Amino acid sequence: MSETLTVPETVILEVFRYRPEVESEPTFDSFEVPFHPEWMILDALNYIKDDLDGSLSYRWACRMGVCGSCGMLANGQPVLTCATYLESLLPGPIRIEPLEGFPVIRDLVGDIGDFMNKLSDVKAWLIRDEEKPVEDGEYLQTPSQLDDYKQYSMCINCMLCYSACPVYRLEPEFIGPAAIALAQRYNLDSRDEGAEERMDVLSQHDGIWGCTLVGECTEVCPKGVDPAGAIQRYKVSATMDYFKSLLMPRSSS
Amino acid sequence: MKRSREPIIWVLFGGGGMASALFLPVLILVLFIALPLGWVQSAPIDDLQWLVRHPLTRLGLIVFVMLCLFHWAHRFRYTLYDGLQLSHLNEVIAVLTYGMAMVGTVVGAYLIWGVG
Numbered sequence: 001m002s003e004t005l006t007v008p009e010t011v012i013l014e015v016f017r018y019r020p021e022v023e024s025e026p027t028f029d030s031f032e033v034p035f036h037p038e039w040m041i042l043d044a045l046n047y048i049k050d051d052l053d054g055s056l057s058y059r060w061a062c063r064m065g066v067c068g069s070c071g072m073l074a075n076g077q078p079v080l081t082c083a084t085y086l087e088s089l090l091p092g093p094i095r096i097e098p099l100e101g102f103p104v105i106r107d108l109v110g111d112i113g114d115f116m117n118k119l120s121d122v123k124a125w126l127i128r129d130e131e132k133p134v135e136d137g138e139y140l141q142t143p144s145q146l147d148d149y150k151q152y153s154m155c156i157n158c159m160l161c162y163s164a165c166p167v168y169r170l171e172p173e174f175i176g177p178a179a180i181a182l183a184q185r186y187n188l189d190s191r192d193e194g195a196e197e198r199m200d201v202l203s204q205h206d207g208i209w210g211c212t213l214v215g216e217c218t219e220v221c222p223k224g225v226d227p228a229g230a231i232q233r234y235k236v237s238a239t240m241d242y243f244k245s246l247l248m249p250r251s252s253s
Numbered sequence: 254m255k256r257s258r259e260p261i262i263w264v265l266f267g268g269g270g271m272a273s274a275l276f277l278p279v280l281i282l283v284l285f286i287a288l289p290l291g292w293v294q295s296a297p298i299d300d301l302q303w304l305v306r307h308p309l310t311r312l313g314l315i316v317f318v319m320l321c322l323f324h325w326a327h328r329f330r331y332t333l334y335d336g337l338q339l340s341h342l343n344e345v346i347a348v349l350t351y352g353m354a355m356v357g358t359v360v361g362a363y364l365i366w367g368v369g
């Protein structure tokens with residue numbers, strides 16, 4: 001009890017470093033930073049960058065859990081560093097590493113090209129067979145139609161779920177949690193007409209069937225998106241679609 | 254684009270998960286714990302045999318056994334595939350696991366049909 005009440009003056013951060021021109025293999029640098037109970041991990045990293053070692057590279061932008069760029073591993077757990085108190089990881093040392101599953105470019109910065117490509121593979125945008133002319137006004141939607149997909153639209157593309165997904169780490173071809181949840185976000189949108197196109201990509205082995213329902217994605221998601229649930233729902237629709245096309249081969253592609 | 258045939262397996266897997274979660278505990282509790290310990294009054298053995306002899310009961314039991322086995326097979330397949338990282342043996346593993354489920358189903362059907 002008394003131990004949890006003592007507030008340390010400082011805390012040690014062991015930060016993953018990889019500067020291709022300096023070291024051929026990644027290493028860890030230790031930094032001692034002041035401890036403040038209101039500091040997030042990101043505040044400590046910014047302190048390092050401003051006061052201790054300006055060469056440290058990492059991504060961040062909004063500091064309020066909406067830009068999705070500051071995801072890293074803290075003591076092995078994928079977290080948004082702007083939304084994780086230093087205090088929650090005391091007494092330290094706190095180990096900070098780049099997200100798993102993405103090739104490291106420099107220090108804490110990973111190459112996220114693969115995820116970006118997957119978002120376009122699943123066509124994570126509104127698809128209309130025919131756009132109606134602007135003069136015809138908006139596409140109206142009722143509150144309950146909004147509720148159908150709202151949860152999935154909360155995704156901030158932070159990729160924590162990819163880092164947590166053991167299947168993605170073993171098989172990078174797997175489309176993965178967020179891209180499937182985002183495909184579902186559009187499939188369930190009353191204004192969208194692209195479900196059929198997306199199904200072609202998603203119903204393959206590397207789509208939803210790659211998922212073995214480990215569920216870690218949903219555990220780590222900071223936005224309550226529940227990608228595991230989205231994938232399971234999609235499995236149900238893909239299965240119904242499959243049996244429908246078996247029974248009525250001509251009506252479906 | 255070619256779609257995966259996974260839905261067939263997944264339906265068996267999902268059905269097996271559901272069936273085993275709902276019925277297996279009940280069967281174990283009633284047949285192997287409650288009846289032997291005398292917690293509940295056993296129906297006369299004749300009645301039980303009549304029940305098992307009914308074709309619909311037999312069919313139900315066989316489907317139940319099949320679903321449970323396919324549930325096991327699918328899980329075990331992915332335990333080997335991802336857990337032991339044997340993805341290069343994908344085909345062999347699939348044939349072995351689902352094959353065992355099929356053999357198990359046939360054996361189960363034979364035994365169930367032989368009861369009474």
Ligand code: SF4
Nearest residue numbers: 155156158159161221
């Ligand atoms: S689903 Fe959640 S964890 Fe995955 S990218 Fe979106 S917000 Fe991040």
